[in-house]
Amino acid sequence: MTRHIFGDMSITTRTAILLSALVGAIFIIAGIFAFRDTDHRARIAGLANLDHYARQVARQQDERFARIRAVHQRATELLRAELATNPTLGTPATFDSLFAPDPRGGRRSVPALFDGGVTPMGYVRGVGAIVPGEPDPQQRRMLSAAVHTVHALGEAVHPGMESLYLFTPRNDLVIFAPARSDRLNFYRKDAPPDFDFQKEELATIVTPAANPARAMRCTALRHILSDRKGGTWTTGCMTPVDLGGRHVAAWGTSILLDQxxxxxxxxxxxxxxxxxxxxxxxxxxxxxxxxxxxxxxxxxxxxxxxxxxxxxxxxxxxxxxxxxxxxxxxxxxxxxxxxxxxxxxxxxxxxxxxxxVLHADTWRTVGRIAMTALVCLVLQALAIFLLMRWQVGVPLQALIERTRLITRRTAPARFVERERLTSPDEVVQLTHDFDLMAERVLSTQDELERKVALRTDALRNANKALKVEATRDPLTGIPNRRHLMTEIEARLAVLGPDDHYLLAIDIDQFDRINAEHGRPAGDAALTQVANGIVALLRDGDLCGRMGGGEIVALIRASSQADAMAVAERVRFGVTMLESPGRHGAMIRMTVSVGVARARDGDGCDSLYARADAALCEAKQRGRDRIFAHVPDPRPIAPPDIRPFVSVFG
Missing domain, CATH: 3.30.450 (Beta-Lactamase)
Structure with a gap:
């Protein structure tokens, strides 16, 4: 059959064609499996990328709205403090210096509030306001205090937040937005005297009926109020302000669609x-x-x-x-x-x-593989032809000539057919057998090498897993007690005690959290606090779990005041965390912190004993505070770090 197909072709040509066809078939079969495997891997990798980016977007937006919520809470605190401590807010002179009468009715902010100038509230810039009607004395006090609050807090968070404004059920609006290209002209000059936005979503979502929890709510995508043509889209988050049990205003921050x-x-x-x-x-x-x-x-x-x-x-x-x-x-x-x-x-x-799109990526990969395979097939066919001609054809021709010389001198064998002696089929079969054995040997070697590589990778991964289990706390993922104490001992031995401080941090009333919300919720809260503390520390600081709700950190600080500042940042940062508890309640936690400075000859045990003593003192003084261990009995008070700085510093 083979002789009928290939006719009188030489051994070299016939062998080259057969081997090329065989290798080509292998390439095709391998290509099919490669396509399926590539498509499967591309799908897994594509989904992993999509999930990664979805998490990133959700985390980015959660962080953005958490910052807005914190700013609004701080704005309410500053507004209440201003109303309680500034006796000049309600005077007509103060109000007139901030809001000038509008000939059309009501009042508008004076130009100096936006352009920049000294006012009874201090230096103010970037503020615009509209007061549709003539307010009573209490409203005058709140609007005057709002000017100071939106400017002071707006400057602190700008440019991270483009705007901060306060609006009332009377359609009063005081807004800080110094970077607005329209210079707030709509509110300062162009808005009609009967300007009314109480039916807008920004006002309806802060009413007691719509928002009984009095929490921050965000609107859907809406037209911005100042663009009456409806070409500017924005969403905003609003937080109601209640004074004396009565809804009097709301804080708002807008986010343009482009941002x-x-x-x-x-x-x-x-x-x-x-x-x-x-x-x-x-x-x-x-x-x-x-x-x-x-x-x-x-x-x-x-x-x-x-x-x-x-x-x-x-x-x-x-x-x-x-x-x-x-x-x-x-x-x-x-x-x-x-x-x-x-x-x-x-x-x-x-x-x-x-x-x-995802399948197109797979097809592009397979196409590149196919083109490479095609080039390889052509090259290998040419190589086989030349190799067979040089290594087999020439030697066989010489062998045939010598055989013919021998056969002319000897009688033909009795049991050997001449066709069998002259037919090349045995040579082709022998060559094929040798090729097959060679392929099997190489395949076996590759398989052995692959199994060895897989075993080596498995052992390496097992060693890595054992190392992680030996050094990490299985609940929180941060270093465990043994690893942490070993690292502290090593660092003190190599670097010495200079500028090293140990923070002993313990979650206040952690047993009560477990009792009220259950251990799974308590474990989740502990994990959130542990990882939050790691995030609040600086690069190079050591941090790990000692057990229960206690976290210990070794930090470097230029002074005890610097170490206390780090401890205060940790303490305040934990108060901003929330963790879901039982029946939809949110768990809010506080920590007490003991601070101890390393001394000559200190080991981990002695340094930890002083920090733990300071922690006990902080607990006895009422919890949710820090206390430093000092040689004399006089305690060092924590640094005067205002909550405003802790949130936005």
Whole structure:
């Protein structure tokens, strides 16, 4: 059969064709498996990237809204302090110097508040205001105090937050936004005397009826009030202000659509889109539908009433997913999707990538492999032909000539057919057998090397896992007691005691948290505090869990005051943390901190004993405080670090 197909071809040509066809078939089979494996790996890697970016977006937005919530809380504290301590707020002279009468009715902020100038509230800039009617004395006091509060706090958080404003149920508005290109002219000059925004979502979400918890709430994507043409889109977060048990105002911070998701954020996954949707079904951000300077009614962004099939499918997918994170393929929207929630606002974060894009990456990879394989096939066919001609054809021709010389001198063998003597089939078979054996030997060697490599990797990974288990606390993931004490001993021995301080940090009433919320919630709260403390410390500081709710950190500080400042930052930072507890309640925690300075000859035990004694003293003095161990009995008070600096410093 083979002789009929190939005719009178030489051994070299026939062998080259057969070997090339064989190798080509192997390449094709391997290519099919490679395609499936590449497609599977690309899908896993693509989903991992999508989930990573979804987590990043959710964390970024949670951090942004946490900062806004902290600023609003601080603004309320400053406003109340100003009203309680400044006796000049209610005087007509003070009010007139800040708000000039408008010939059309009501009052507007004087130009100096925005342009910059000295006022009874001190130097003020970047502030605009509108007061539609003539306020009573109490309202005059609050509006005057609002000018000082929005300026002082706005300057502290600018430019991280573009605006901070206070508005009242009377449509009074005091806003700090020095970087606005419109210079707040709408509120300072152009707004009509009957300017009314009480039906807007920013005002309705802070009323006691709509917001009984009196917590920060964020609006859907809306037109900004100052742009009456409806071409500027923004979302905002509002926090109600109650005085004497009565709703009197609210703090607000607006985020323009262009600043909600910057163009360069999370853009390195080809064909991926980031989408934000409110829990009420309003489109907050979508690169295909939400664009700044694009006029249109706000109802277009309501996914619950949209007529767009793509948006309908998107909202249906979100509703079916519920509040659970999702990672995988979503055929309803023809995409691979990672779904997360922004806890601060309840918004949904979707990072989606078209399936065609992901498969296209696989096809490109396979195409490159196929082109490489084709070139290799051509080269190997040519190489086989030349090699067989040089190494087999020439020697066989010489052998045949010598054989013919011998056969001419001897009689033919009785039991040997001449066709068998002259046929090349045995040589082809022998060559093929040798090639097959060679391939098997090489394959066996490669398999042995692969198994050795896999075993080596397994042993290496096992060693790494054992090292992590030996040095890390299994609950919190930070160093455990034994590893921490070993590291402290080594550092003190090598670097000496100079500028080293030990912080003994213990969660106040941690047993009560476990008792009220259960041990799983307590463990989650402990883990959050431990990792929060690590984040609050500086690079190079040692930190680990001693046991229970106690964390110990070895830091370097130029002075005891510097060490106390670090301890205060840790103490205050923990008060800002929240962890979910039982029945939807949030666990708020405090810590007590003992500080001890390392001395000559100190080991870990002696240094820890002094820090623990200082910790006990802090507990006895009422908890939620720091105390430094000193040689004499006079305690060193913690540094005068105002909460405002701790939050925004």
């Amino acid at each position: 909600l998701m910057l163009a360069g954020d999370f853009g390195d996954i080809r064909g991926a889109d980031v989408i934000l949707i409110s829990r009420e079904g309003r489109l907050i951000y979508h690169p295909g539908y939400t664009r700044q300077a694009q006029p249109g009614p706000e109802s277009l962004l309501d996914l619950t009433r949209t007529a767009d099939p793509a948006l309908q499918a998107l909202w249906r997918f979100v509703r079916e997913s519920g509040n659970r994170p999702f990672l995988g393929e979503a055929p309803a929207i023809d995409s691979f999707v990672a779904l997360r929630r922004i806890e601060a606002t309840g918004w949904y974060v979707l990072v989606r990538q078209d399936r065609a």
